[in-house]
Amino acid sequence: MNWKKEFIDFSFKKKALKFGSFILKSGRTSPYFFNSGLLSSGKDIIKIGVLYxxxxxxxxxxxxxxxxxxxxGIPIVVATSIALKNFYNLNIPYVFNRKEKKKYGEKGDLIGQKIQNKKIIILDDxxxxxxxxxxxxxxxxxxxAHISSIFVLLDRKEKGKRNLHTIHHLKNKNSYKINSIITIEDLISYLLEENKLKKHVPELIKYREKYGIY
Known part of the structure; x- marks a missing residue:
């Protein structure tokens, strides 16, 4: 079992990855939904950190x-920092933001290392x-700060504004290197190998044809 399939299978069994009918924040009706917030145990976050x-x-x-x-992004960035130390002996600092700026004590909207003139990797789900x-x-x-790259768990490979692929739009606008760990293509490949889940393939393909960019 390759690591992509292993992660998809793991997410499905944990109910973080679901197939059916879901309304996204964008208003689109999607045949699948991924919620990394449900990967919330120690074992789960260790696996995610190692993957990143x-x-x-x-x-x-x-x-x-x-x-x-x-x-x-907070547990993701902490777990990844720990994994980099445990597997590669790299002592990499991390930083995350507050939703609201703090006006007392440790003031500001960021917690962690100073980032001015530093090379940053953004982690998102x-x-x-x-x-x-x-x-x-x-x-x-x-x-x-200088943004070196952006890493995401799942790239849905969908059109954004002006029918541009969201990630390609970010690349064109900012020239940032963006890496995805799994994509909708990986999900389709996974479903094709699972007899009980093959029934969802037509809906994913239909959705990809309507909103996807290849």
């Missing part, structure tokens, strides 16, 4: 600090419209 760590190292991208956006990633980019650019 291996992907980051394999990419050979230079970076100084990991950034995770509140709230889902899913890319659909790209709104969350744009928000993270704005925070980091305001602090004069």
């Amino acid at each position: 760590a291996h992907s980051i190292i394999d990419s050979k991208i230079e970076f100084d600090i990991l950034f995770g956006a509140a709230y889902k 899913v890319v659909t419209s790209g709104t969350a990633i744009h928000y993270s980019i704005n925070i980091l650019e305001e602090k004069k």
